Amino acid sequence: MSETLDDAATIARVAARLAAAERIAVITGAGISAESGLRTFRGATSAELPPDMQSLWKEFDPATLATPAAFARDPAMVSKWYDCRRLGCLAATPNPGHLALAALQRLMEAKGAGLTLLTQNVDRLHQRAGSRDVVELHGTIMDWRCTQTGQHLTPSDSAFEAYPPKSPFSTEGLLRPDVVWFGEMLPEAAVELAREAAASCDVFMSVGTSAVVYPAAGFLFEAKGNGAYTVEVNLEATPASTAVDASLRGSSSVLLPAILRAAFGEGALR
Ligand code: OAD
Numbered sequence: 001m002s003e004t005l006d007d008a009a010t011i012a013r014v015a016a017r018l019a020a021a022e023r024i025a026v027i028t029g030a031g032i033s034a035e036s037g038l039r040t041f042r043g044a045t046s047a048e049l050p051p052d053m054q055s056l057w058k059e060f061d062p063a064t065l066a067t068p069a070a071f072a073r074d075p076a077m078v079s080k081w082y083d084c085r086r087l088g089c090l091a092a093t094p095n096p097g098h099l100a101l102a103a104l105q106r107l108m109e110a111k112g113a114g115l116t117l118l119t120q121n122v123d124r125l126h127q128r129a130g131s132r133d134v135v136e137l138h139g140t141i142m143d144w145r146c147t148q149t150g151q152h153l154t155p156s157d158s159a160f161e162a163y164p165p166k167s168p169f170s171t172e173g174l175l176r177p178d179v180v181w182f183g184e185m186l187p188e189a190a191v192e193l194a195r196e197a198a199a200s201c202d203v204f205m206s207v208g209t210s211a212v213v214y215p216a217a218g219f220l221f222e223a224k225g226n227g228a229y230t231v232e233v234n235l236e237a238t239p240a241s242t243a244v245d246a247s248l249r250g251s252s253s254v255l256l257p258a259i260l261r262a263a264f265g266e267g268a269l270r
Helices: 005-020 068-073 075-091 096-110 125-129 188-200 218-225 252-264
Strands: 023-028 114-119 139-146 175-179 203-207 229-234 246-249
Touching (some): 005 203, 023 188, 075 139, 096 114, 114 188, 203 218
Antiparallel strands (some): 139 175
C-alpha cells in the first residue's frame, strides 16, 4: 500500500498521541486477521482479496449458524462449521498488525503505562502474537464447553471424530464452541473491563471492525464521550469513520507497524 501525504500526516498525529498516552484501549475485529488468511464477516469483498478472504456471510447465513436455535436444530452442522473454523484459526499465524499491537502493549508497560486490548475475534491470534490479558468480548473458538454442565475444555489440534461432539463431562451433554452467539449475552467480566478501558483511556483505537455489532461497537463512542482521542484503522468507511478524530484507510498490517515506528522509532517492532 502506498501512503499518501494525508496518511503520513495522520499517522504522525496518531503517533504523537500514542507516544504521550498513559492509557490506550484498542478494539479489534475480523479485519485484523484478514491478512492471516481468516475471512471477515461482512467486510470488503475487493477483487484483490483471494476467495478465502471474502465475506463469510456470502456463503453462510449467520442466522442459520450462529444462534442457539440453529445449534438446537442442527448441532451436527453447526458444530462442524465451527470446528472447521477452529482448525483454520489454528493453521493461521499472527500478521504484522497483531505483532504491532503486542509490541505497543510492551512499550506502554515499559514506561509504566498500559494498553487494554479488546477483541471481537475468537481466533486467539492476538495472544499468539504476544498480547496479554486480551479481553475476548465474543468468547473464543479455541475452547468448547458442555451444554449441560458448562465445563470447558480445549480440543486437540485435530478435528472432532464425530459431529456433534459428545461432552466428556455429562452423559447427555454436547460440546459447543465457547463463543457468543446472536441472542446471547457477552461475558459480564469482559464487558466490565471494556467499560473501564473506555472510561479511562486517553486514546481509543478501533481496528478492522465494521463497527456495526453492539455492544462492542459502542465502546468507541463511550471513550469519545469520556474525552479520549479516537482513531479508526480500516480498509473502508464504517459508521465510526465520521465520529473519530483520526481515520486511517488501509490495511492494519501496514498501518499499525507504521504508526508504531512513527511513535517509538524504528526499533519499536523488535
Ligand atoms: P466484519 O466482517 O463485520 O468487519 C471487518 C472489517 O474489517 C470491515 O470493516 C473491513 O473493511 C475491515 N478490514 C478487512 N480487511 C482489513 C485489513 N486488512 N485491515 C483493516 N481493516 C480490514 O467483522 P467484525 O467487525 O469483527 O460476532 O464483526 C463483528 C462481529 O460480527 C463478529 O465478532 C461476529 C460477527 O457477527 C459474533 O459472532 C457475535
